[in-house]
Amino acid sequence: MRLPLFGEHGFLSSSVGRKQFVAATGLCLILFVVVHLAGNLLLFAGPDVFNAYAHKLASLRPALFVVEAGLLVIFVSHLAVTVLLVVENSKARGKTRYDVQRSQGERSLATRLMPWTGGIILAFVIWHLLDFTFTDPDGPRGVMPNAVHRGLYGVVFNSFLNPLNSLFYIVAMVAVGLHLSHGVQSFVQTFGFSGLAPSPKLKVACQGFGLLVGLVYSCIPIYVMVVNIITFKSGTPGP
Numbered sequence: 001m002r003l004p005l006f007g008e009h010g011f012l013s014s015s016v017g018r019k020q021f022v023a024a025t026g027l028c029l030i031l032f033v034v035v036h037l038a039g040n041l042l043l044f045a046g047p048d049v050f051n052a053y054a055h056k057l058a059s060l061r062p063a064l065f066v067v068e069a070g071l072l073v074i075f076v077s078h079l080a081v082t083v084l085l086v087v088e089n090s091k092a093r094g095k096t097r098y099d100v101q102r103s104q105g106e107r108s109l110a111t112r113l114m115p116w117t118g119g120i121i122l123a124f125v126i127w128h129l130l131d132f133t134f135t136d137p138d139g140p141r142g143v144m145p146n147a148v149h150r151g152l153y154g155v156v157f158n159s160f161l162n163p164l165n166s167l168f169y170i171v172a173m174v175a176v177g178l179h180l181s182h183g184v185q186s187f188v189q190t191f192g193f194s195g196l197a198p199s200p201k202l203k204v205a206c207q208g209f210g211l212l213v214g215l216v217y218s219c220i221p222i223y224v225m226v227v228n229i230i231t232f233k234s235g236t237p238g239p
């Protein structure tokens, strides 16, 4: 069976097809980021609720493996086709150097930073998986500062007790927010939804969305550091 994506007449053979592929895979990743954020907010409800959620997710295996494999394929292909587009664009830029230099100033900060925010997200995801996914929640990393074992909640809590690690997370969350704000705009433009033509209002809505996602994610490491100071450090029993 031949995949309709590849080959001479495949979807990815044209630059429009490649742009649409990047936009569609980007949208899947944005949906994951939003759903993942909703799950992570359960951290604020305490260890029992958060761990119950983690156990519920784990109980969905082996079906969850299929979702994870799909996510990996989407992530890697989004990255690979984006790199292809960037290389193509920079080649085209060489030919029309002056036009592009003029348009640089008109591109927003989020747009210009796309390769950088994308790179930070890639490094972050690798670090993040090693930190939270490829670790044993029942091992020593789950032990809280009050010596109580709190499973995955404890792993996340202990990870954010390191200020440098929390700082890296916050920088990565800012990168995620910036990347999303341009990504959503780009998705709408690429698929040219009627009624959602590029407009200042759409731009503000996308920037607001990116800012909100970045801010809410960043609240998690900040919350852990604050809880650590007002409970464990002052001798009060913590979560």
Ligand code: HEM
Pocket (backbone or CB within 6 Å): 033, 036, 040, 054, 057, 058, 068, 121, 125, 128, 129, 132, 133, 152, 156, 169, 173, 176, 217, 218, 220, 221
């Ligand atoms: C403060 C922010 C975040 C926290 C506290 C957090 C927490 C977690 C935890 C606890 C897990 C392990 C889940 C489990 O094994 O049951 C996980 C997995 C994961 N996280 Fe995050 N996360 C954060 C931000 C992000 C962001 C911004 C992304 C994407 C850009 C992301 C991508 C992933 C991925 C891909 C997995 C693996 C999913 C899986 O194996 O099913 N995370 N995260």
